[in-house]
Amino acid sequence: TDLHTSIDKFQFNNVFMNASGVRCYTKDELDELAQSDAGTLVTKSATQTKRLGNPSPRYAPLELGSINSMGLPNEGLEYYLDYALDFQKAHPEKPIFLSVAGLSMEENLAMAHTIENSDFNGLVEFNLSCPNVPGKPQTGYDFDRTQEVLTNLFDFFTKPAGVKLPPYFDLAQFDQMATILNQFPLKFVNSINSLGNGLMIDPETDTALIKPKGGFGGIGGAYAKPIALANVRAFAQRLDPKIQLIGTGGVTNGRDAYDLILAGASLVQVGTLLQEEGTVAFTRLTRELRAVMQTKGYNAISDFRGQLKVLS
């Protein structure tokens, strides 16, 4: 069985990669991802300039996942662009992803111009969970704003790009979002980002587990699996086939990854598990996914991608 997969013209020798924000803040962390069994990597979502992010504790592991309100700490776009330019010279066979999350549409467009004018030859992931006008929902939940951002972006941006989406829960939202996304030359849609604004409590102290936002933070891990499966499936059913899916959320073992691929994913990102287990998780996930494929008689990802059956 082999786990090679592709998005557009980009070939990957393994379907697994990190989720943005997990073990991808510094050059050393990115190098460790590059040396792991993962097929590729994505950088921490960048803003124009370096950000320290929120006060700690801002991440906590949970029995069934994790909660975080990191606050977009990152080294700034130039740092990650420099890393990517060096990386593509040293590893031309391994395309990587650069993640971008401006705090405003203007910042997103400015960063897109910088990337467009660079020699970066990988893929760009625009994080639509980025904030919007204060008091309005995040961009991904503001359909008019999403339409506006993507229209302005693709007026000039020609490099391969996709969007990272928050989870949706209403079928009308899938319809509306897919109608918007189908208008643009996107190479991929990555579903899902963490489940927004959960809250968990320390039983010893009756205190919220994380400090920022009164303890509110994005939920990842096993809690996210059924929502991730539904979002990948819903967009796979609605998007132009030219737009491929990246599945993110709830991957703890090979079967979870297999399920995201059944739902339609061409790449599988790992967040909470990678944070907790380290990059050796990719070795275990690869072994476990191969085992599931063997049991089912599949030799390649393309044999079963999107082949979820439903009861008739």
Ligand SMILES: CC(C)(C)CCc1c(C(=O)O)[nH]c(=O)[nH]c1=O
């Ligand atoms: C939530 C934002 C800070 C607006 C974007 C960065 C981000 C963060 C973060 O940096 O807090 N955490 C997530 O789980 N997903 C994200 O997309």
